[in-house]
Amino acid sequence: PKRKKHPNLHTSHTHTLQLLYIYVLCVSKIKMAPMNRISSRRGTSHNNTKWKIHNKKSIFFIMNVFLCISFVSLIILSYNFVGSRSRSKDDVVTSQMKRMMELSQYETEAMMELSQYKDETTEDNNKSSSSLKQNSLRMKQPPPLESSNDASSSSVKGGGGGGGGREVRNDMNPNRDDNTHNKQKAAAVVSPPLPQQQTQKAKATIGYAISLTGCPSDPKNQLGDGAAVLAHSIHLNSIQNNNKSSSYDYQMYAIVHPDAKSCSSILQELNYVIIEGVDPVSVQDIQGDGFLREKVVKNGCCGEKEFIKLHAYTIVQHPVVVHLDLDVLVLQPLDDLFDIMLEEEKEEEEDDAAEEARKKLPVMFQASIPDKVDAFFTRDYNMVMPHSKRKPVQGGFLALRPSMETYNEFVNIIRTGHYTKGGGWGDLGFGPFYGSMTFQGIIPYYYDALHPNTAVEVSRCIYNQMCDNPRTGRTVNDIVSGDCRTGEKDTCEDCRERPMEDVKTAHFTLCQKPWECLPHDGGRIQERLCKQLITEWFRVRKDLEVNTWNKEEGVGMFKKDIFHGYCTSHGKKGYIPMEVPRL
Numbered sequence: 001p002k003r004k005k006h007p008n009l010h011t012s013h014t015h016t017l018q019l020l021y022i023y024v025l026c027v028s029k030i031k032m033a034p035m036n037r038i039s040s041r042r043g044t045s046h047n048n049t050k051w052k053i054h055n056k057k058s059i060f061f062i063m064n065v066f067l068c069i070s071f072v073s074l075i076i077l078s079y080n081f082v083g084s085r086s087r088s089k090d091d092v093v094t095s096q097m098k099r100m101m102e103l104s105q106y107e108t109e110a111m112m113e114l115s116q117y118k119d120e121t122t123e124d125n126n127k128s129s130s131s132l133k134q135n136s137l138r139m140k141q142p143p144p145l146e147s148s149n150d151a152s153s154s155s156v157k158g159g160g161g162g163g164g165g166r167e168v169r170n171d172m173n174p175n176r177d178d179n180t181h182n183k184q185k186a187a188a189v190v191s192p193p194l195p196q197q198q199t200q201k202a203k204a205t206i207g208y209a210i211s212l213t214g215c216p217s218d219p220k221n222q223l224g225d226g227a228a229v230l231a232h233s234i235h236l237n238s239i240q241n242n243n244k245s246s247s248y249d250y251q252m253y254a255i256v257h258p259d260a261k262s263c264s265s266i267l268q269e270l271n272y273v274i275i276e277g278v279d280p281v282s283v284q285d286i287q288g289d290g291f292l293r294e295k296v297v298k299n300g301c302c303g304e305k306e307f308i309k310l311h312a313y314t315i316v317q318h319p320v321v322v323h324l325d326l327d328v329l330v331l332q333p334l335d336d337l338f339d340i341m342l343e344e345e346k347e348e349e350e351d352d353a354a355e356e357a358r359k360k361l362p363v364m365f366q367a368s369i370p371d372k373v374d375a376f377f378t379r380d381y382n383m384v385m386p387h388s389k390r391k392p393v394q395g396g397f398l399a400l401r402p403s404m405e406t407y408n409e410f411v412n413i414i415r416t417g418h419y420t421k422g423g424g425w426g427d428l429g430f431g432p433f434y435g436s437m438t439f440q441g442i443i444p445y446y447y448d449a450l451h452p453n454t455a456v457e458v459s460r461c462i463y464n465q466m467c468d469n470p471r472t473g474r475t476v477n478d479i480v481s482g483d484c485r486t487g488e489k490d491t492c493e494d495c496r497e498r499p500m501e502d503v504k505t506a507h508f509t510l511c512q513k514p515w516e517c518l519p520h521d522g523g524r525i526q527e528r529l530c531k532q533l534i535t536e537w538f539r540v541r542k543d544l545e546v547n548t549w550n551k552e553e554g555v556g557m558f559k560k561d562i563f564h565g566y567c568t569s570h571g572k573k574g575y576i577p578m579e580v581p582r583l
Contacts, residue, residue, distance in 0.1 A: 202249040212255065228541075233540050254275065270580065300439075300440065306438040313406050313407040328396055340354055392433050393443040539564060
């Protein structure tokens with residue numbers, strides 16, 4: 001029969017100490033008592049059957065006996081406790097061995113099922129012509145380079161100087177062993193759940209590119225988290241997400257300047273295809289009167305390094321490339337832009353989609369859309385005065401038609417160096433303004449002056465939404481004042497009043513970066529839309545971490561309705577960075 005469980009050793013010690021305390025207390029009380037004899041009541045006999053305690057010695061004797069019995073009980077309980085503990089250890093070891101055997105059997109069965117599943121999947125893929133798309137940040141490698149009228153090979157040399165040009169990396173070609181390809185992906189990011197079988201074939205694969213000119217002060221937040229959420233937002237609005245009405249696939253690229261190579265490894269972990277972004281033209285090789293050569297290194301945010309964005313034109317294996325900044329979020333599919341740009345290459349039924357896109361595309365000043373569109377962009381009206389004839393392009397958004405001929409023309413423009421102090425590029429007014437010597441100035445010079453009617457300016461309230469003030473005056477109590485920055489005389493649209501449901505892409509400039517944990521909960525017009533966009537950024541991050549990476553939800557409690565658990569307090573220090581999972 002099972003032994004009765006004994007109390008813990010700790011409990012026995014406690015009881016003994018209590019008895020010892022009572023003993024000492026009684027002794028002290030008796031010693032303080034008077035020494036007179038305790039006599040019985042008058043009339044009673046000493047031969048009575050009940051014993052009478054007559055002096056203190058008899059009391060001491062009884063208490064000592066009681067104390068000895070307590071110590072003997074303690075020894076017995078201690079022995080039983082040690083024995084039961086050794087038996088419990090044996091039981092635990094036995095149960096652990098049984099559990100390990102069960103787990104081993106379970107793992108064996110799981111491996112067999114996984115092997116069988118892989119065999120079935122391989123067989124299905126061989127029978128079916130359509131393949132499963134990679135999910136979220138597990139991007140595909142781009143399709144093989146195709147021959148183009150613009151280039152006869154995958155290597156292009158920009159003439160002159162140490163800048164050279166740009167060479168397409170060999171690892172961009174996926175014609176390699178499938179096992180090696182799969183091992184490289186498994187080493188980078190934990191495999192997400194398999195996506196659903198696509199029922200619709202993609203019209204085309206769009207290239208999405210970002211540029212890295214240098215290493216930020218906090219690359220984990222500013223670079224890693226921004227790149228991860230941007231890529232996932234693109235994934236959610238592509239054909240790979242069956243819940244969206246997109247007809248286009250995507251591939252992510254990162255154009256990395258040599259000065260930023262040391263911090264670009266995080267982009268490789270997120271499966272961005274890395275392009276070495278050397279300067280298209282070395283500064284010392286810029287010709288002209290020397291003004292551009294001397295000033296370009298300090299112009300704009302990044303000087304001559306910002307020219308590496310032009311390498312997006314060399315990704316010719318895609319019919320369209322969209323260049324975005326890291327602090328951009330895609331909220332809706334961009335199919336309207338792609339349908340229009342690829343209109344000539346489409347079949348008759350797809351031409352109807354392009355025609356419909358032309359009718360509903362929001363363009364600035366109700367401008368007409370040319371038959372062939374080589375680029376879509378937005379302008380930054382905050383950089384110039386309303387009366388300025390030439391307006392800069394906003395560098396955070398550019399949808400372009402890649403072409404080596406176009407790239408080489410940009411290289412020749414830079415090398416020629418025709419930029420004057422008061423007239424900008426071509427002395428036609430494309431400068432001076434912020435970034436006018438680099439990307440923000442050379443793009444409008446190319447499409448407005450050299451190749452007019454080949455690009456379209458889309459509404460900045462829908463594409464590249466920045467929540468900026470449309471007028472020169474301040475906004476007080478939701479009332480704007482001043483002249484329209486766009487140059488319109490009477491009215492100009494306030495992008496801050498646009499419903500978020502209309503926004504296609506958002507650019508976190510005036511709203512500040514999401515990883516700064518600014519809630520924008522003041523309720524003013526300049527905060528309301530920012531709050532919604534920041535909330536959406538964190539919602540996309542949560543979807544990536546919880547639904548794709550199978551991680552736990554954020555534990556931060558600061559404004560959880562906005563930051564979804566990824567901020568612990570106000571400001572950069574309260575932001576909880578992402579951790580890219582690995583096998």
